[in-house]
Amino acid sequence: xxxxxxxxxxxxxxxxxxxxxxxxxxxxxxxxxxxxxxxxxxxxxxxxxxxxxxxxxxxxxxxxxxxxxxxxxxxxxxxxxxxxxxxxxxxxxxxxxxxxxxxxxxxxxxxxxxxxxxxxxxxxxxxxxxxxxxxxxxxxxxxxxxxxxxxxxxxxxxxxxxxxxxxxxxxxxxxxxxxxxxxxxxxxxxxxxxxxxxxxxxxxxxxxxxxxxxxxxxxxxxxxxxxxxxxxxxxxxxxxxxxxxxxxxxxxxxxxxxxxxxxxxxxxxxxxxxxxxxxxxxxxxxxxxxxxxxxxxxxxxxxxxxxxxxxxxxxxxxxxxxxxxxxxxxxxxxxxxxxxxxxxxxxxxxxxxxxxxxxxxxxxxxxxxxxxxxxxxxxxxxxxxxxxxxxxxxxxxxxxxxxxxxxxxxxxxxxxxxxxxxxxxxxxxxxxxxxxxxxxxxxxxxxxxxxxxxxxxxxxxxxxxxxxxxxxxxxxxxxxxxxxxxxxxxxxxxxxxxxxxxxxxxxxxxxxxxxxxxxxxxxxxxxxxxxxxxxxxxxxxxxxxxxxxxxxxxxxxxxxxxxxxxxxxxxxxxx
Amino acid sequence: xxxxxxxxxxxxxxxxxxxxxxxxxxxxxxxxxxxxxxxxxxxxxxxxxxxxxxxxxxxxxxxxxxxxxxxxxxxxxxxxxxxxxxxxxxxxxxxxxxxxxxxxxxxxxxxxxxxxxxxxxxxxxxxxxxxxxxxxxxxxxxxxxxxxxxxxxxxxxxxxxxxxxxxxxxxxxxxxxxxxxxx
Numbered sequence: 104x105x106x107x108x109x110x111x112x113x114x115x116x117x118x119x120x121x122x123x124x125x126x127x128x129x130x131x132x133x134x135x136x137x138x139x140x141x142x143x144x145x146x147x148x149x150x151x152x153x154x155x156x157x158x159x160x161x162x163x164x165x166x167x168x169x170x171x172x173x174x175x176x177x178x179x180x181x182x183x184x185x186x187x188x189x190x191x192x193x194x195x196x197x198x199x200x201x202x203x204x205x206x207x208x209x210x211x212x213x214x215x216x217x218x219x220x221x222x223x224x225x226x227x228x229x230x231x232x233x234x235x236x237x238x239x240x241x242x243x244x245x246x247x248x249x250x251x252x253x254x255x256x257x258x259x260x261x262x263x264x265x266x267x268x269x270x271x272x273x274x275x276x277x278x279x280x281x282x283x284x285x286x287x288x289x290x291x292x293x294x295x296x297x298x299x300x301x302x303x304x305x306x307x308x309x310x311x312x313x314x315x316x317x318x319x320x321x322x323x324x325x326x327x328x329x330x331x332x333x334x335x336x337x338x339x340x341x342x343x344x345x346x347x348x349x350x351x352x353x354x355x356x357x358x359x360x361x362x363x364x365x366x367x368x369x370x371x372x373x374x375x376x377x378x379x380x381x382x383x384x385x386x387x388x389x390x391x392x393x394x395x396x397x398x399x400x401x402x403x404x405x406x407x408x409x410x411x412x413x414x415x416x417x418x419x420x421x422x423x424x425x426x427x428x429x430x431x432x433x434x435x436x437x438x439x440x441x442x443x444x445x446x447x448x449x450x451x452x453x454x455x456x457x458x459x460x461x462x463x464x465x466x467x468x469x470x471x472x473x474x475x476x477x478x479x480x481x482x483x484x485x486x487x488x489x490x491x492x493x494x495x496x497x498x499x500x501x502x503x504x505x506x507x508x509x510x511x512x513x514x515x516x517x518x519x520x521x522x523x524x525x526x527x528x529x530x531x532x533x534x535x536x537x538x539x540x541x542x543x544x545x546x547x548x549x550x551x552x553x554x555x556x557x558x559x560x561x562x563x564x565x566x567x568x569x570x571x572x573x574x575x576x577x578x579x580x581x582x583x584x585x586x587x588x589x590x591x592x593x594x595x596x597x598x599x600x601x602x603x604x605x606x607x608x609x610x611x612x613x614x615x616x617x618x619x620x621x622x623x624x625x626x627x628x629x630x631x632x633x634x635x636x637x638x639x640x641x642x643x644x645x646x647x648x649x650x651x652x653x654x655x656x657x658x659x660x661x662x663x664x665x666x667x668x669x670x671x672x673x674x675x676x677x678x
Numbered sequence: 679x680x681x682x683x684x685x686x687x688x689x690x691x692x693x694x695x696x697x698x699x700x701x702x703x704x705x706x707x708x709x710x711x712x713x714x715x716x717x718x719x720x721x722x723x724x725x726x727x728x729x730x731x732x733x734x735x736x737x738x739x740x741x742x743x744x745x746x747x748x749x750x751x752x753x754x755x756x757x758x759x760x761x762x763x764x765x766x767x768x769x770x771x772x773x774x775x776x777x778x779x780x781x782x783x784x785x786x787x788x789x790x791x792x793x794x795x796x797x798x799x800x801x802x803x804x805x806x807x808x809x810x811x812x813x814x815x816x817x818x819x820x821x822x823x824x825x826x827x828x829x830x831x832x833x834x835x836x837x838x839x840x841x842x843x844x845x846x847x848x849x850x851x852x853x854x855x856x857x858x859x860x861x
Contacts, residue, residue, distance in 0.1 A: 110838045152681050183683070228748055242687035249682075281682060286690060293694045294701070300722055303698040303706040308748065311710075311717045313725045314850060315732070321708055321720055321747040328694035332686075345740075345750035348793030350722035351708070356840025412786070413757040416766055423770070425786030425801070429762065430752040433736065433787050433799035436841030440793075457793040458752035461762075570756035592754035677758050 108406035108438035115363055115442065116395055119371050123391070126368060127375025133283045134256045134276060135380065141283050152278050163269035166624025169257050170617050172273035173250060177217050177613075180246055184213040187239050188231075197232030198307035204230065211601035216243035218612035219251055219483060220585040221333070221340030221453060222604055224596035228322040228343045233305055240340055241329045245289075248336030248369075249280035251485030254616050255373060258489050261623030262513050263381045265631045270623055284369070285335060292331030292365055300354035303327035326351055334365040337483035339453030339587045347443070347456040348432050359439050359456060366452045370481040373488035381513050385642035390491055393650050397480045398449055401469045406441040408465040414677050430458025441466065448473035451483030453587030460565060460574065460590035464674035467573055467590075468666060474580040475536065476658040477529065483585060486612070489619045493525045495641070496622075498653040500525075502639055511638065514631035521625060524618040532583050533661045535610045539603045540579045540665070546599075554599040563600070565592015569676060573669035582607035711847070719847050723747055724798040727850060730776070731815035733800070733808050733827075735846045736787055737769060740795025752793040766790070779810040799843035802831050816857055826852055 132139050153160050164172065187194070188209040192202050204212065208224055215222040216239070227236070253276035260270050297303050302323060309321045326342045330352055333340055347353040353362055371391065378387020410426045417423070431440040440457040447454055448470040459470060473480055479491040496512060500522055503510030510517040543560035550558030557563060564571035574593040581588055582604040589595070595604060640646055659666075698706040709721040719725050724735045725745050738744030739753040755762035769789040774780075785803040805827045813823045830849040833842050 107834075107838065107841075114838070155681055226749070226751070228750065237691045238683065238687040241691055242683050245686040246682055277682070281686065286686070289690070290694065294697060297694075297698040297702045297706055300705045300709055302708050303695050304708075305695060306707070309708065309710070309717070311719060314718055314847070314854070315725075315727060315729060317726060317743075319719065319723075319725055319745065319747055321710075321723055322750075323708060325691050325695055327698055327706070328691040343750045343794075345752070345794035345796070348752070349750050350794065350796055350798060354722050356835040360835075360839055415757055415763055423766070423786055423789060424783040425803070427757065427790075428786040429755065429757070429790040430793045431790075432792050432794060432797050433801055433843045434797075434840050439840050455793070458754050460754035460756055461752060461793075463757050565754050566756040566759045568758060570758055573756075590754065590756075591751070592756070673756075673758055 105410060105438065107436070108403070108410070108441065111438050111442055112399060112402045112406075114360065115367070115446070116399065118364055119367055122364070122368060123371035124375050127372035127387070128379055130284060130369075130372055131376045131379040133279050139283070141287065145282055149278055149282055153275075156274065158272070158274045160272065160275050162272055164272055165268040166257070166270055166620045169270050169273050170620045173254060173616060173620070174613070176246070176250060176273070176277070180217045180243060181213045184216060184239050184243055185209050187235055188212060191232045191235045194232070194234050196234035196237070196305065198305075199232070201230060201232050207598040207601040208596060211605045214605040214608055215587065216240060216338065216340060217247055218585050218608040219247035219336065219338055219451075219486065220582060220608045220612070221338040221587040222582055222589065222608065223340055223587070224601055226344035227341060228324070233324055236329060236342060237325055241332060244329070244332040244336040244338040244340065245281055245285055247338060248285060248332070248484045249277045251337075251483060252280040252284070252369070253277050253485070254620060255485035255488050258492060258619050258623045259377050259380050261626040262515060264627045265629060268624055268628050270620070270627060285332060288335060288365070288368070289328075289331040292335070292361070293327045295361065296330050296358055297327040299358045300350070301327040301330055301358065302351045322351075330362075331365055334362050334452060334454055335369060335484065337366065337370065337450055337452040337486070339447065341454060347454045348458070353456055356434060356439055359435055359443065362454070363443055363446045366446055366450050366454065367481050369484045370450055370487040373485070374491070377488060383513055383641070386513065389642040389647055390495070393647055393654075394479070394481045394491070396651065397654070398445060401445045401449065401473060401480070402442045405445055405462075405466040405469050406438050408463045409437045409441050411463070413463060427461070427463055430461030432456065444470060445473065447588055448586060449478070449480035449482070451478040451486060451584055451586045453581065455588050458591060459577070459588060460592040464670045464677060467577070468670040468674070471573070471577055471580060471662075471666065471670060472658060474577070474584045474586055475662050476654055477532070478584045478586065479654060486585065486615065490615065493528055493615075493619065494654055494657065495650060496521060496525050497529075497657065498650050499639065499641070501653060502649055506639070508637055508639070511632060512641065514633070515626045515629050516632065521622050524622045528615045528618040529657065531614050532611050535607055536579045536583045537665065539607050540576050542603065543575055548599070555597045557594070557597070560599060563594040563597065565590070565594070569669055569673040573673065576665050576669050578604065579607055583611035585611050711851070713851065718851070721845065721848060722798055723796045725847060727846065730811055732850045732853070733805060733812060733846050736797055736800060737789070737791045738795040738797070739791045745796060747796065750794045750796055752795060753791045777808060777811045780807050782807065798845050798847060800846055802827070802842050802844055805831075805844045805849070812853070816853070818857055822857070823853075826856065
């Protein structure tokens with residue numbers, strides 16, 4: 104473990120602690136309607152939006168109404184984006200003249216962005232017009248992030264309120280999230296990134312002649328406006344195919360650090376928001392600590408594994424030194440790439456600054472673990488804290504069973520109904536990942552079929568053997584976790600994968616949010632119990648250890664056989 | 679929903695475009711580099727160099743010939759993939775053939791493909807490994823070339839972020855400017 108790796112991991116953590124606590128408190132104030140430093144300029148805009156859309160900001164919804172709003176909003180977004188993609192050849196701002204997208208790709212892409220995944224079966228700079236990028240990708244990043252934040256707030260309010268079934272107003276939460284949090288940070292982020300070299304223009308691609316006389320086309324576009332929201336929203340859908348490894352999206356190590364912080368900022372702030380609103384600040388700190396520990400552990404393992412290099416290459420030429428640089432950028436090197444990959448897979452963002460398909464097996468194991476842990480290691484914008492709360496409920500439930508007491512969380516009794524919802528979320532999503540991963544090996548398709556023109560689905564793998572299995576496990580894990588990163592050797596742009604991954608994303612997103620909202624609804628109705636001597640503390644070292652243990656157990660038990668066949672097998676093959 | 683679309687999809691990106699074009703004009707437009715009024719490349723996007731008198735960049739998986747600005751991407755080859763091992767072996771042999779006088783350890787970045795395929799940099803060790811060949815092709819001393827390499831070596835950002843790196847295009851352009859090739 105070099106000093107370079109340790110210092111970069113530390114830098115991320117230290118800065119994260121410094122910004123997430125104030126950001127968490129700010130978010131709490133915004134969502135509860137209190138005045139903040141942005142209130143004076145933005146309140147009039149906020150109320151103008153309510154008037155134009157016919158939203159009554161005083162109206163509070165119960166969990167079914169809130170869920171219905173989430174779903175209908177999602178459906179609207181899907182339809183709008185689908186039509187935009189299918190008609191992009193007729194619409195303006197298409198200087199390269201890209202054609203319409205195939206229906207299965209348009210379906211997958213629209214689902215992908217509405218579920219805050221941004222799985223991209225396509226290469227941005229050769230498929231999407233500028234209008235599709237701006238009006239589609241950028242907008243969806245904002246809206247899906249805001250929707251996630253709104254749902255998280257509803258769950259948090261379920262704990263904070265008592266004796267009511269009102270959880271807030273989805274449309275108000277949505278507007279506040281966008282106006283007060285996402286837009287201001289994006290604007291500042293965009294200006295900073297552009298100052299470092301990220302491009303922002305609407306010109307057609309530039310044709311030039313290189314020094315040695317060859318032709319080179321340089322792709323352009325409105326990248327700097329899309330980049331910060333791509334990261335902050337935990338969407339992660341890059342402008343270019345190479346995502347944040349592309350010099351026009353991530354030109355310097357400094358932008359790299361800022362991009363990692365943008366990805367983690369809101370997810371890391373949410374534990375503090377949770378703590379502030381429920382008045383259990385120490386619990387917020389404990390959740391943050393659990394996330395930070397798992398993140399550091401994952402980063403260190405990945406950095407160590409990549410720095411050790413690829414043993415298979417040592418056989419070829421014992422002279423090659425410098426770690427596993429395949430798929431990584433020179434300006435980032437081993438450490439900054441490794442840490443970014445952990446940030447990306449832990450946070451359900453899915454932006455990449457290196458090729459995940461080319462990582463060594465132990466790193467792949469860490470990345471897969473992050474994906475399949477339910478995205479609780481900071482997790483997504485809103486979805487992270489929701490998943491974490493669900494896992495805490497499992498933890499408390501198990502602990503309650505062990506000591507023979509009825510489980511309660513922040514004064515609210517956890518009963519069978521709530522646990523059933525939690526299990527629904529976890530079991531269905533895990534089952535979806537495993538089922539969709541195994542299907543390609545069971546289903547027989549002939550060459551030339553609509554579902555997969557290449558024939559057998561295993562022919563879409565970019566790499567043979569255990570690594571190929573890892574590609575499929577990773578893809579489905581990424582879709583269900585709404586992450587969106589990929590081991591890009593897998594050719595996923597065929598109707599089969601576009602459909603199954605699209606379904607995985609819908610399941611992973613809505614079968615986590617809807618059960619969580621149901622839990623919020625039933626919790627909000629309960630009266631808060633005061634703490635007694637028998638109450639299990641939800642802060643402190645003991646709880647932290649039990650929580651970490653539960654996260655490991657739930658993930659490892661479910662996926663251990665899969666991990667064995669994929670990355671672990673490869674790790675032993677490579678020796 | 680329509681309101682949010684207009685706000686975030688049109689007003690915001692167009693506002694950012696306007697501001698960036700005014701405040702950071704060159705960067706917003708791709709950090710393009712011109713020589714004698716001709717655009718020859720971007721400071722951020724790598725390009726192919728194969729002649730002996732130029733420093734060569736990393737291998738690239740972008741497009742069929744490498745460094746295709748419209749086809750960014752990496753090789754996506756896993757560490758146990760025989761294709762990767764064979765390719766690296768071939769790169770190592772090619773390097774030794776072109777740089778016979780270099781006997782030290784080969785820096786990993788020189789024989790591996792980058793994630794974007796458009797990486798404009800190589801490590802300082804990779805530049806050092808090519809020094810002899812470039813010096814011989816231009817009939818100059820190693821020290822003359824080395825001082826130019828050092829002038830184009832960027833250190834870690836803020837002292838600890840990322841890695842030190844050399845921009846191949848800028849270095850080669852400077853080489854041509856200061857030491858024009860003798861015909």
